[in-house]
């Protein structure tokens with residue numbers, strides 16, 4: 063411990079006597095104030111607060127004790143408080159004994175900092191906080207709003223706010239000026255109020271708001287209609303910065319996720335998924351674009367694994383709770399962290415797992431460990447970014463798992479690919495027969511008529527700008543899942559080991575496989591998805607073969623149940 067004596071005070075002789083009494087060395091320094099101290103003022107320790115209030119002792123989070131009352135008893139009390147509340151080690155404590163005027167400067171600095179912070183978080187809510195709470199609350203009261211976007215332009219001072227609802231972004235009006243324009247300075251302080259409060263989850267590293275930096279944080283916000291967990295992502299841009307807030311409604315996951323069927327998988331697909339996830343060992347991959355509900359699907363599968371098995375999940379971030387599972391938040395930011403993807407995947411086997419979920423198979427190292435786990439008798443669930451179930455094989459090969467290796471009967475169990483497509487509003491949609499196209503839609507309508515013309519139930523979304531419908535946005539009233547499930551059987555392994563992915567798909571379709579296009583065709587034939595808008599959302603256009611398979615599926619005359 064170091065004791066510093068700031069001299070030249072009226073009580074100099076008292077300070078010298080004190081240092082001598084305590085056996086502390088005497089160091090004479092200029093009365094410069096230590097910079098950037100985080101002051102203790104929210105401590106639960108009444109002892110500390112008393113000391114601050116009577117200004118005899120101020121203690122800081124850095125382990126510094128400032129006093130103008132050189133009493134051993136006072137110092138000891140402050141040390142105990144530092145040690146008990148902040149766990150500052152004895153060796154890291156520094157005692158500054160200073161004259162009254164220096165103490166007064168420290169006190170003023172301390173008071174100013176407290177006022178600044180209290181202005182943000184303690185003395186009621188600031189206007190910035192109220193603005194953010196109002197925006198988040200209005201997103202929560204509307205159904206299906208998943209994200210809030212802020213385009214903050216610091217040059218023009220104008221900000222645009224958008225809500226993503228059913229996958230589609232729409233501008234939010236500012237009721238105060240009755241336009242789509244929001245004040246950048248106000249939105250910026252609203253963002254700052256979220257990032258700089260203590261609400262940032264302990265699990266994520268603390269961030270300081272700075273518009274020139276990328277920020278990734280998560281925290282819980284309490285607003286009028288409830289509590290919501292928020293993932294905050296920010297990047298600087300040429301005009302200012304952009305923020306995307308992902309909303310995780312409290313408890314909604316528990317209510318919504320019941321079984322895979324209720325997510326939109328067809329019964330034949332559910333069977334294949336159940337079979338794969340009931341395996342004791344092997345890899346099951348869930349694939350799809352960002353925002354396709356891959357994580358929800360992973361959680362859904364995990365919840366159905368019995369609690370007699372040891373389940374570990376490695377995620378970044380943890381989005382929902384799974385009862386009975388050990389959920390670990392991955393920290394890939396800290397150098398050499400024991401919680402990095404690489405470190406966790408290496409150590410996972412020592413945790414005696416049955417089932418391991420990797421939020422993402424992000425690099426060769428993790429892919430290698432996943433293969434190792436599967437081959438040593440564990441079930442591994444993970445996600446990939448691909449544009450189809452079968453191309454998971456191509457992606458695995460990119461990650462260093464050879465096609466030859468994929469032929470191993472113990473390694474792979476199923477490739478699942480899913481995405482969400484907008485559903486047609488039943489209130490305002492138009493029967494295909496009655497639909498009149500104009501402009502660039504004329505050619506598209508001709509194609510749609512060739513494919514679907516004879517099917518009576520097909521409906522077209524009303525995308526007219528003047529559509530007066532009150533239950534939808536632009537003819538769309540939600541999203542539905544379309545998916546394909548590739549079971550890894552003997553034939554699949556043979557196609558993979560020979561790298562014949564196209565031939566594999568041809569063979570599956572010959573046997574009435576429900577590919578994602580077939581699944582989409584099933585929805586179109588039932589009037590749930592608009593055929594005019596579907597092609598932009600699928601990697602390949604829907605063909606007559608897909609429709610024929612969909613028709614056979616709907617009429618129960620599918621060729622080969624074993625392969626769908």
Ligand SMILES: [Zn+2]
Pocket residue numbers: 487488489490491531532533534535537538539
């Ligand atoms: Zn409508």
